[in-house]
Amino acid sequence: xxxxxxxxxxxxxxxxxxxxxxxxxxxxxxxxxxxxxxxxxxxxxxxxxxxxxxxxxxxxxxxxxxxxxxxxxxxxxxxxxxxxxxxxxxxxxxxxxxxxxxxxxxxxxxxxxxxxxxxxxxxxxxxxxxxxxxxxxxxxxxxxxxxxxxxxxxxxxxxxxxxxxxxxxxxxxxxxxxxxxxxxxxxxxxxxxxxxxxxxxxxxxxxxxxxxxxxxxxxxxxxxxxxxxxxxxxxxxxxxxxxxxxxxxxxxxxxxxxxxxxxxxxxxxxxxxxxxxxxxxxxxxxxxxxxxxxxxxxxxxxxxxxxxxxxxxxxxxxxxxxxxxxxxxxxxxxxxxxxxxxxxxxxxxxxxxxxxxxxxxxxxxxxxxxxxxxxxxxxxxxxxxxxxxxxxxxxxxxxxxxxxxxxxxxxxxxxxxxxxxxxxxxxxxxxxxxxxxxxxxx
Amino acid sequence: xxxxxxxxxxxxxxxxxxxxxxxxxxxxxxxxxxxxxxxxxxxxxxxxxxxxxxxxxxxxxxxxxxxxxxxxxxxxxxxxxxxxxxxxxxxxxxxxxxxxxxxxxxxxxxxxxxxxxxxxxxxxxxxxxxxxxxxxxxxxxxxxxxxxxxxxxxxxxxxxxxxxxxxxxxxxxxxxxxxxxxxxxxxxxxxxxxxxxxxxxxxxxxxxxxxxxxxxxxxxxxxxxxxxxxxxxxxxxxxxxxxxxxxxxxxxxxxxxxxxxxxxxxxxxxxxxxxxxxxxxxxxxxxxxxxxxxxxxxxxxxxxxxxxxxxxxxxxxxxxx
Numbered sequence: 001x002x003x004x005x006x007x008x009x010x011x012x013x014x015x016x017x018x019x020x021x022x023x024x025x026x027x028x029x030x031x032x033x034x035x036x037x038x039x040x041x042x043x044x045x046x047x048x049x050x051x052x053x054x055x056x057x058x059x060x061x062x063x064x065x066x067x068x069x070x071x072x073x074x075x076x077x078x079x080x081x082x083x084x085x086x087x088x089x090x091x092x093x094x095x096x097x098x099x100x101x102x103x104x105x106x107x108x109x110x111x112x113x114x115x116x117x118x119x120x121x122x123x124x125x126x127x128x129x130x131x132x133x134x135x136x137x138x139x140x141x142x143x144x145x146x147x148x149x150x151x152x153x154x155x156x157x158x159x160x161x162x163x164x165x166x167x168x169x170x171x172x173x174x175x176x177x178x179x180x181x182x183x184x185x186x187x188x189x190x191x192x193x194x195x196x197x198x199x200x201x202x203x204x205x206x207x208x209x210x211x212x213x214x215x216x217x218x219x220x221x222x223x224x225x226x227x228x229x230x231x232x233x234x235x236x237x238x239x240x241x242x243x244x245x246x247x248x249x250x251x252x253x254x255x256x257x258x259x260x261x262x263x264x265x266x267x268x269x270x271x272x273x274x275x276x277x278x279x280x281x282x283x284x285x286x287x288x289x290x291x292x293x294x295x296x297x298x299x300x301x302x303x304x305x306x307x308x309x310x311x312x313x314x315x316x317x318x319x320x321x322x323x324x325x326x327x328x329x330x331x332x333x334x335x336x337x338x339x340x341x342x343x344x345x346x347x348x349x350x351x352x353x354x355x356x357x358x359x360x361x362x363x364x365x366x367x368x369x370x371x372x373x374x375x376x377x378x379x380x381x382x383x384x385x386x387x388x389x390x391x392x393x394x395x396x397x398x399x400x401x402x403x404x405x406x407x408x409x410x411x412x413x414x415x416x417x418x419x420x421x422x423x424x425x426x427x428x429x430x431x432x433x434x435x436x437x438x439x440x441x442x
Numbered sequence: 443x444x445x446x447x448x449x450x451x452x453x454x455x456x457x458x459x460x461x462x463x464x465x466x467x468x469x470x471x472x473x474x475x476x477x478x479x480x481x482x483x484x485x486x487x488x489x490x491x492x493x494x495x496x497x498x499x500x501x502x503x504x505x506x507x508x509x510x511x512x513x514x515x516x517x518x519x520x521x522x523x524x525x526x527x528x529x530x531x532x533x534x535x536x537x538x539x540x541x542x543x544x545x546x547x548x549x550x551x552x553x554x555x556x557x558x559x560x561x562x563x564x565x566x567x568x569x570x571x572x573x574x575x576x577x578x579x580x581x582x583x584x585x586x587x588x589x590x591x592x593x594x595x596x597x598x599x600x601x602x603x604x605x606x607x608x609x610x611x612x613x614x615x616x617x618x619x620x621x622x623x624x625x626x627x628x629x630x631x632x633x634x635x636x637x638x639x640x641x642x643x644x645x646x647x648x649x650x651x652x653x654x655x656x657x658x659x660x661x662x663x664x665x666x667x668x669x670x671x672x673x674x675x676x677x678x679x680x681x682x683x684x685x686x687x688x689x690x691x692x693x694x695x696x697x698x699x700x701x702x703x704x705x706x707x708x709x710x711x712x713x714x715x716x717x718x719x720x721x722x723x724x725x726x727x728x729x730x731x732x733x734x735x736x737x738x739x740x741x742x743x744x745x746x747x748x749x750x751x752x753x754x755x756x757x758x759x760x761x762x763x
Contacts, residue, residue: 015469045741083624085605086598088651095469097649109626116628235466247482251515266514272479272630301510309465313478313511326486350626364631367486426631433635435625 016226019099019114019121019147021138026124027155031201032087032100033065038208039223041089042068065201084114093227108398109350111138112438115145116424120229122222123152127160127198131173137383139174143181144346144400144440146420149229151195153222158200162213167198180386195229197222236309240335241276242414242422244366245269245328249315268299268315269324271367274421278316279307286322287329287412288339293320327368329412329422337412337422344378344442345416347395347403351429351436354394355403361436363407365425371408372427378402402442416440470658474507477646479630480609481511484591484644485518487634491591491644495521495548497529497537498709500595502664503647503655505544519593520547524580526572527554528711530686536667551583568692571713577762581617584641591634591642599651601740603755609648615639617761652707652739653732660725670728672705672720683716683743707732707739716743 020028036042042050046068054064087098099114101107115121121142125135135152142150152174160166178194197206198217205211206221220228249268278284282295297317298305308314316330324330331337349355355374363372379388380401388402395401416423427437467475484491493508495501508517521541525534541548553572556562561582562575584592598605608624610632625633634642647655659666676687678697685691687699691713704717705728722728735742754762 015472043738043741044736045738083606083621085602086649087605088599088649090651090653113626113628117630246479247486247511249512249515251513270482270511272475301513309467311472311475312467313475313482362635364633367483421629424629424631426628426633428633428635433633433637435627435633438626438628 015095015097016120016229017097017099017118018226019101019111019118019142021101021111021114021121021123021142026126026135027066027201028100028102028124029066029068030064031122031124031153031155031199031207032098033068034201034204034207035098035223036068036087036089037063037065038204039089039091084110091223091227096226107134107137108141108348108400111141112145112348112350115142115147116420116438118142118145118147120149120151120226121147123150125152125154125170125174127154127156127166127170130170131177133383135174136177139178139181140381140383140386141348141400146416146440149195151197151222151225151229154196154198155201157198157205157211157214158203162198162205162211164214164216167196167217171196195219195225197225236273236275236277239275239310239419240337240414241278241282241331242274242310242337242419243269243278243316243330244271244274244368244422245324245326245330246271246367247326248324266317267321268317269330270313270315272313273308273310274366275310275419277307277309280305283333284318284330285333285336286324287331287337288410289323289328291320291322291324292333293318293322295319327366327409329366331412337414339410339412341407341410343372343405343407343411343413343439345403345405345425345439346381346400346442347427347440348438349395349397349399349401349436350438351434352397353429353436354396355399355427355437356394360430362428362430363405363425363439364428365411365413366422368409368411370411372405374403374405376404378404403439405439413441415442470654470661473647473650473654474510474658476630476649477507478511480632480644480646481508481593483632483634484593485512487632488591488642490587490589491519491593492522492549492587492589493517493519493593494595495523495537495541496595496709497523497533497540497667498595499655499659499666499670500597500647502540502666503650503658504593504595505540506658506662506664507646509544517546520549520587522549522551522583522587522589522592524551524576524583525553526576526711527552528572528688528713530667530669530706530709530712532669533667533709536665540665549583549587551579553579555579556582568694571711573711573714574757577617577757577760581761584617589641590636591644593644593646595647596645597650597652597655598645598648600738601754603758607645607648607758609645610634611643611645612636613641613643613761617641619643619758619761621755621759653729656725656729656732660729663725667709669706669709672703672723674701674703675717676700677702677704677717684719685716686712688712706743708743710743718742 050063050067053067085100089096101110101114123135123138125131154167154170198214199206205213208223210221247270249270251266280295280298285292295316296319298308299315299317329337357374357377359374361372363370377392380392380399381388392401414422423441425439426435429436553575556579557564562578596604606621608627612625676699677684678687678699684704705720706717708715722731
């Protein structure tokens with residue numbers, strides 16, 4: 001029996017997900033194009049496409065690197081980014097997944113989508129225009145969504161003569177604003193600062209290559225930061241185990257199971273370990289019911305394991321016959337999740353039809369779906385001041401507010417600040433089936 | 443077994459104290475786990491899902507992921523192949539043998555039948571391709587079997603319209619993709635709610651790159667059709683690509699058939715899939731070749747994407763995968 005799967009090894013992190021956000025014309029697509037181009041991740045045929053398209057749009061011989069990421073016809077025609085795009089690149093140090101979030105239309109919707117899975121947020125600021133509303137909103141949403149690390153890239157430094165003073169001015173301005181943000185704390189309790197990098201995405205200064213124009217800057221260039229930033233503080237060993245049951249495997253009745261000689265009473269609870277680690281023999285409690293048993297085996301296609309770590313997908317076999325089904329949460333009895341039918345959550349609203357008190361929605365939380373009724377909208381966040389206003393009648397598109405909800409069935413959950421997987425939910429409109437809200441449990 | 447795993451087995455507490463030795467999933471195992479999660483969500487939330495299996499590398503990976511998601515039980519969905527009738531014979535042979543070995547059920551939706559029934563009209567001439575016709579056959583098969591979710595092996599790194607597509611990609615009752623009206627997709631919470639007649643295309647390996655797919659095939663020692671490895675075959679050159687010569691193919695003036703050592707990076711129709719010059723005869727050699735390549739797989743091998751800047755976007759809007 002193996003202790004761990006092959007492919008589980010001692011690494012700090014070799015897959016980093018980051019999101020990029022900025023106001024219109026901050027040069028975000030150009031920055032991503034530059035990261036891909038300078039780290040030699042652009043293929044010849046893609047480059048040829050960009051060269052032809054740049055010329056067609058009258059770009060006098062210069063490559064418009066933004067065209068590398070703008071995928072849809074309307075985006076290339078209008079020179080804007082419409083929807084979150086995902087990009088992939090690798091350096092010898094790490095693999096990267098970029099969620100490229102447009103800043104103008106539907107900004108909350110796009111930002112929140114990209115930020116929900118990110119380890120690092122890159123916020124762009126135009127050195128000439130200074131710290132705009134949207135940059136602040138992006139930084140706020142990044143911290144609200146629990147992104148562990150924030151880097152502020154001050155772009156277009158070439159247009160302010162690579163001025164050290166202008167950079168210092170913008171850093172000071174952003175720092176004044178950032179005092180109001182709830183920055184994430186490290187496992188050791190240390191509050192992370194924000195990292196500031198002066199760059200020119202257009203000219204390639206301090207993105208991949210160190211700039212010859214800004215010898216006064218001694219910090220890491222952007223790629224170096226992304227390759228080395230430590231976001232592995234939430235190692236599974238330091239987190240409570242959370243296993244939402246996704247699917248029950250019962251092969252007994254089938255012919256193929258008989259052929260493979262699987263025990264006829266095989267009953268496996270399949271799912272993805274949302275956080276923490278589990279070991280064979282651990283005592284567990286199944287929430288919200290509260291039934292207790294032990295883990296008889298941790299099963300996978302590759303054989304049984306002694307121990308499993310988040311985010312593995314696996315199948316648990318339990319010692320006692322409990323009635324466990326999809327939507328229930330398995331954890332350890334000494335560190336259980338909360339259970340309840342009343343929730344208080346920050347909701348990011350993503351629909352043109354406003355969220356209203358007494359509204360009814362489908363709520364999806366881990367692997368459980370329920371009906372939810374909005375009892376009250378307790379407040380709304382003013383993204384200019386980051387202050388919360390008095391009770392609101394509704395939340396409109398792109399609003400964020402504190403909402404009290406009741407659910408048709410009990411949920412087993414954690415506060416979002418402690419667990420992004422068991423602390424999050426989405427709201428779905430019952431009539432249109434659209435995803436209309438993103439919730440972060442308090 | 444890795445060093446870290448050995449330490450865990452022997453002295454758990456000691457290993458936990460060693461910060462540097464704390465194990466984590468490799469990027470490939472993290473992607474694998476994410477894909478298994480997506481597949482189980484489909485099984486749990488839809489009435490009649492199906493999985494598209496072409497015998498190509500991406501769908502071979504999907505089948506291994508399905509084994510990991512559902513064994514020891516059989517798959518909770520049938521497999522389906524949209525067969526243009528112009529596939530490589532080696533691939534069709536592999537497809538049938540692989541399905542048999544897995545003990546699963548395969549539905550073949552045939553473009554030839556769509557032509558025979560008059561649902562579509564075949565293109566004529568030396569450049570004729572059945573690529574466009576596949577969409578009609580696919581949509582007909584979805585309607586005929588009442589599928590509400592169809593799993594496929596598309597990846598976001600393949601093409602720029604795909605880079606914008608969700609893991610759960612909603613399609614209306616015409617099968618159309620509307621890129622401007624996609625549902626936001628947050629955390630790992632997928633919204634699979636649809637009305638009758640609508641369906642969702644689901645892409646579990648959205649976040650994988652071509653290199654990830656080959657590294658995974660190598661790590662798992664998966665069998666792939668022989669045309670993925672370098673072999674000698676009769677070919678002809680057209681538009682800068684090397685096409686396989688097959689009976690019935692028409693040559694244009696000046697083209698001639700000659701023998702060349704090639705392999706295929708993608709497995710599509712013989713009529714629109716080009717081979718690449720290669721000496722890679724083992725999985726390791728293929729991985730090394732992909733790691734060093736300077737051209738994308740679709741750019742190097744697919745004539746269908748050379749039509750325009752937005753060829754894939756337009757096909758997807760019409761219901762294509």
